[in-house]
Amino acid sequence: MEYNPLFKPGHTACVGCGQAVAARLVIEAAGSNTIVVNNTGCLEVFSTKYPETAWGVPWIHSLFENAAAVASGVEAALIYLGKSPPNGGMPPITPTADSANGGKAAKDTINVIAQGGDGGTADIGLQALSGMLERGHNILYCCYDNEAYENTGVQRSGLTPYATNTTTTPPGTKSIGNIRPKKPMPEIANAHGIAYVATASAGFPQDIQRKVKKAMSIKGPKYLQIHVPCPLGWRHGPELTLEVAKLAVETGLYPLIEYENGKLTAVRKIQPKPVEEYLKVQGRFKHLLNNPEEIKKIQAIADANIEKYNLKVKPGAT
Numbered sequence: 001m002e003y004n005p006l007f008k009p010g011h012t013a014c015v016g017c018g019q020a021v022a023a024r025l026v027i028e029a030a031g032s033n034t035i036v037v038n039n040t041g042c043l044e045v046f047s048t049k050y051p052e053t054a055w056g057v058p059w060i061h062s063l064f065e066n067a068a069a070v071a072s073g074v075e076a077a078l079i080y081l082g083k084s085p086p087n088g089g090m091p092p093i094t095p096t097a098d099s100a101n102g103g104k105a106a107k108d109t110i111n112v113i114a115q116g117g118d119g120g121t122a123d124i125g126l127q128a129l130s131g132m133l134e135r136g137h138n139i140l141y142c143c144y145d146n147e148a149y150e151n152t153g154v155q156r157s158g159l160t161p162y163a164t165n166t167t168t169t170p171p172g173t174k175s176i177g178n179i180r181p182k183k184p185m186p187e188i189a190n191a192h193g194i195a196y197v198a199t200a201s202a203g204f205p206q207d208i209q210r211k212v213k214k215a216m217s218i219k220g221p222k223y224l225q226i227h228v229p230c231p232l233g234w235r236h237g238p239e240l241t242l243e244v245a246k247l248a249v250e251t252g253l254y255p256l257i258e259y260e261n262g263k264l265t266a267v268r269k270i271q272p273k274p275v276e277e278y279l280k281v282q283g284r285f286k287h288l289l290n291n292p293e294e295i296k297k298i299q300a301i302a303d304a305n306i307e308k309y310n311l312k313v314k315p316g317a318t
């Protein structure tokens with residue numbers, strides 16, 4: 001049988017890249033009937049080195065800030081062609097989507113995925129993303145959250161966690177690293193009143209695919225944020241990528257949650273591990289290891305998540 005994956009090997013991601021793992025899982029779950037709009041960042045760079053591409057589906061590169069805007073245009077064109085259900089959020093175009101499709105519901109629909117890194121999503125692309133969510137486009141937006149601008153040399157983004165060592169937040173005698181907390185992007189997306197918002201992790205591959213399939217079954221805008229370790233920027237061994245991702249979830253620092261129509265409907269329960277287990281395997285947190293005060297603050301962030309999302313397994317439960 002011909003081997004024809006939708007995300008092909010031979011790309012130039014670093015060894016152990018969590019984003020490469022997650023991107024492959026996402027497109028496999030979405031299927032071949034999908035158009036991908038990818039903004040600037042590591043994923044775009046390592047998967048489409050001219051004249052080659054790793055993508056086995058139609059794929060378009062947008063600018064750093066506008067994957068959601070370009071995807072909105074792709075979706076509008078698909079509605080016009082009768083390849084996507086009219087989205088109900090946008091005013092009809094002329095000729096209307098219904099008339100272009102003979103007044104019938106769209107058949108043979110094509111999925112649209114917009115995707116980018118945390119910087120492209122939570123910082124520079126937030127305006128375009130907010131517009132996409134608010135206008136009701138039938139698009140899954142995937143944010144691959146490696147918690148920094150990795151492609152340009154590990155600069156801090158709005159999704160960089162508290163106390164992280166990045167090249168723009170170096171720790172020293174007067175600094176413990178990044179002084180700001182992580183931007184609550186799932187809650188920001190959820191505040192748009194959309195049907196589906198979820199977080200996922202490279203450490204839980206089946207869970208990523210389940211969430212993508214679920215998102216694809218729901219009409220309207222969907223937001224999925226996937227935690228993807230970056231061995232280069234996080235400074236851990238490439239063989240530890242999935243382990244590090246799992247520890248983020250198991251400590252409560254990266255809760256896996258699902259919102260449906262504004263309500264928290266599911267969480268991955270954990271038997272919380274101390275945050276130190278997650279911090280100590282990464283060079284980006286090395287400066288904290290002899291600093292119990294700072295570790296306490298990070299434990300408090302995990303504890304607040306555990307409380308807020310009710311993450312803790314009940315005693316006796318398995």
Ligand SMILES: Cc1ncc(C[n+]2csc(CCOP(=O)(O)OP(=O)(O)O)c2C)c(N)n1
Nearest residue numbers: 040041042064117118119120148149150151
């Ligand atoms: C308008 C604009 N500003 C800056 C850049 C330079 N740039 C390219 S990729 C990138 C970082 C991407 O970070 P992120 O979105 O987190 O993706 P990652 O590379 O970490 O996967 C930057 C700053 C650009 N291409 N366009």
Ligand SMILES: [Mg+2]
Nearest residue numbers: 117118148150
């Ligand atoms: Mg990034």
